[in-house]
Amino acid sequence: MLNKSLIALSPLALSVLSFYAMAHEGHDHSHPSxxxxHLLWAAPALVIGAFASYKLRKVYLKNRSKDNG
Structure with a gap:
């Protein structure tokens, strides 16, 4: 299964991203929108990650019940 410390540190790693940095002219991270x-850009990756996590957990639980049964 996934390393629990990696799962616990992922939100921390994402929270240190600066939304007030200027990447280049015309790309203002402090703009209200x-x-x-950025959420709309990240949404497909989040959906794919959630789906992959669901499938991996399903396979893990199936294998675990097969070993115990």
């Missing part, structure tokens, strides 16, 4: 735009 910047959070929503």
């Amino acid at each position: 910047a959070g929503l735009i």
Whole structure:
């Protein structure tokens, strides 16, 4: 199964990202809509990650019940 410390540290790693940094001219992270735009870019990765996590857990639980039964 996934390393529990990695799972616990992932939100911490994401929280240290600066939303107030200027990447380049015209790319202002402090603009009010910047959070929503970046969320829309990240949403597909989050959905794929959730789906992959669900499938891996399903396989893990199936194998675990097979070993115990």
